[in-house]
Amino acid sequence: MSDTVKETLGFQAEVKQLLHLMIHSLYSNKEIFLRELVSNASDALDKLRFRALADDILYEGDESLRIRIDYDKDAGTVTISDNGIGMDREEVIANLGTIAKSGTAEFLANLSGDQKKDAGLIGQFGVGFYSGFIVADRVTVLTRKAGMPADAGVKWESAGDGEFTLEPQTQDSRGTTIVLHLKSEEKEFADAWRLKSLVKKYSDHIAFPVEMPVEKSPADDEEDKTERSADEAVAYESVNAATALWTLPKSEISDDEYKSFYKHISHDFSDPLTWSHNKVEGKLEYTSLLYLPTRAPFDLYNREAPRGLKLYVQRVFIMDDAEQFLPLYLRFAKGVVDSNDLSLNVSRELLQNDKAVESMRGGLTKRILDMLTKLAKDNKDDEYSKFWKEFGRVLKEGPAEDYANREKIAKLLRFSSTHDDSGAESVTLDDYLERARSEQKKIYYVTAESYKAGLHSPHIEIFRKKGIEVLVMHDRIDEWMMSHLNEYAEHTFQDVAKGKLDLGDVETEEDKKKQEEVEKQVEPLLTRIKDVLKDDVEAVRVTHRLTDSPACLVVAEHDMGVQMRKIMEAAGQAMPESKPTLEINPEHPLLKRLEQQSGERFDDLTRILLDQATLAGGDQLKDPGDYVSRLNRLIVELAG
Structure with a gap:
């Protein structure tokens, strides 16, 4: 661009989209434009003061930092100016023509078209400079970067319609001036009382003085016009407290x-x-x-x-x-x-x-x-x-990142549980322990894809039977979090789908004796099942977890669970081969029927048993077609 030519450039596509949505969604809260522009001016003053610590020449002989708001009722304009850091041409294009925030496209995709809902989303995104277009049909920006020559100024102008113009200008003072050419229906803002009330409402705490022209009575103003020369300076007064709130x-x-x-x-x-x-x-x-x-x-x-x-x-x-x-x-x-x-x-x-x-x-x-x-x-x-x-999932990162405060963070966590079938994450660890049996030494939990899947997991059947509460963790981050949270209030955590289940003092001696007897009785069946599934499972054993289901899969105490493996694989991590243990419920009719089978029929039923346990545990089948074929053969036999 030459030193004298005006150039027309297009807004970044995201800017055009945001402008359109913002002007329509924020119309009911249009007065925030002044807060946003005054905040930006305050930031520009902060930046100048910081950079001038290393190079006080940036002050250009004027260390009095301030923001000014002017208005012109006849012209229908409101002007916000600061003598802060200012911008050069490249910064003007970067700051006023593009949105550099990461995730902008994702943010815009989340906008629904519901003006009330979108207003909140746009608010958290931060509209800054573009808020001027809520009340103005044209915005002019005059700026020069501190420390640069007077002829390095830039004039930017746009009607918010998809493009803007840039041209060089001479500007004696550093900083930025924004002129809002108000829409005809927004002329109410070109008024001293209205502007002062907005400064008091939104910007009283700004640490720099926000100045406006000293108001005079109509008679004084008429007298001034006759006595004052056209280029005589306007008198300004601060209209905010100008004290850092903190x-x-x-x-x-x-x-x-x-x-x-x-x-x-x-x-x-x-x-x-x-x-x-x-x-x-x-x-x-x-x-x-x-x-x-x-x-x-x-x-x-x-x-x-x-x-x-x-x-x-x-x-x-x-x-x-x-x-x-x-x-x-x-x-x-x-x-x-x-x-x-x-x-x-x-x-x-x-x-x-x-x-x-x-x-x-x-x-x-x-x-x-x-x-x-x-x-x-x-x-x-x-x-x-x-x-x-809003923030629970982020707080769950705490136990892994902040060892010293794990107990405090744990007290703040909220869980779903089998105590309340609503699925709401409202149970605290203190709530859980208050309801726990006096002899209970562990806090039991299950991880699953969803609350419903966790609630119906075969791994919690024995807990339901014995009236023991289980925390249902259905957030993708939960298993990772629990790997860093070992105990709470002298109770250790136990994933009910990992390791050999030991209910400790909750189980009676009679229960334990009965389990030992059952294990001896079905030992031949365990051996037969293991022979069929030797390439797929680490071991086959009698379960103490199940009361209604025929079988379930259990991973080793320190192995990754199903959910964690899925997350790691989705992230492209190669996972080491890990075989689960198949636990069977000998009291289930399907196992009693299986015991009576032999040959191919026994093999088919055994593999169906494994596949069902895989699905019930929330995992996917390696060969769904094979499962369907076996199941179809069995149905045909039964139907015949």
Whole structure:
């Protein structure tokens, strides 16, 4: 592009789609445009102040940082300007013409067309600059990057219709000015009182002054027009508190101010579920303001997505998404941490090896777990249940990642169980132990593809008969989680589909004696079955698990279960060959009938028995056609 030519460029396809959806879905909440644009201006000022720590020439002789809001009723415009970091041409195209967020396509695919539902999704995605098009039919951006010459300015303009124009301009001052050319039905926003009320409502906590022209009476204004020259400066006054919220005493901050600040740092439209504001003094001095969101962001399960807290050092902004202060399983938490001990020129690399950061990380992790514990204990308005529905799967990553806090995390977990046939994940480990028999030393659980499959698993039949509760784990992450959670409150966990079942003191001596007698009686049958299935199973033995089913498959105590193997195979991992053990129920009529068979009929029935046990355990058959052929032969024989 030459120095004088205007160029027309097209928006990225995702931008066009988002603009269309946003303008229609957010219309009922259109006033948020000012909050979003003021937040962006605040970020630009933060970035300038941080970069100027290393190069104060970026201030260009003016260290007074501020945001200004102007309006023109006659022209129908609202103008938001800042003297922050500004942008060059490439940054303008990247920031205003494209969406660089990972997972954008997935996010857009989740939009349903339901305006109310989509408004919430768009809110968590963060609309930022594009929110201006909710009230404006044309937006003009004038910007120059700090430290660059005056003729390096850029003018960007668009009607939000799929394309935008770029042209060079001369701009004496650094920073960015956004001019909203209001739609005819939105002229109400070109009004001092309306704009001031929105600043107070959404942006009072912004740490920089938000200034507007000093209002004058009509008589004063008329007098000014005659006395003041056309180029005389307009007088401005700050219309917000301009104090970093987290630096104020808790007693001076209202709930609405806490909620408003959350929306500023998270760009979420929903109120937070809860928050914790805390000041630590002693060897380390830092202030934290931590929030638990109400809803999960669209990219929650992308472990590579930007995450973390906003980091300030002595009230100077250092970086967004400082992930070193919280473990990955708490990546849903939002907030600010402001340290008095870290260096102002700290980098992400230095944070990784800083002892102070390690100590702060431990304290902040404990703070969030305490917030969750309190939320779970109070659970007013079912708030913890809402949290668990949105973030439970991420919290399940905790036992593997945070050994020191495993017990605390375990107390926060929620499970389905055989105690309640609804399938709701509402059972705590404390609930389970409260109902357990006094002599019970284990917490029993089964993993399955779904709650219904777990509930009908043959592995839990003996537990139903004896009235012992079993946790039903039907989330794909559950088996992996349980491999890192060995015990809770002096009770060990036992996967009922693994190893040789030992009910311990729950079984009577009479039960054990009867089982030994049965094993001796059917030993010849076990040998015959093993001869047929020697290539497919590790062993054949009498079961103590079954009361209604003829057989089940059991893996070794430390082998992967069916669900975990499926996950690993889906991820492309080569799995070592592992043979299960077939357990049979000699009391079942099918086994009594099998005992009377011989030859090919015995072989067919034995293999059908294995295939049924495979299906009942949630696994797939290696050769479904072979199973169907055998079953058909048996049906024909019976029918004949």
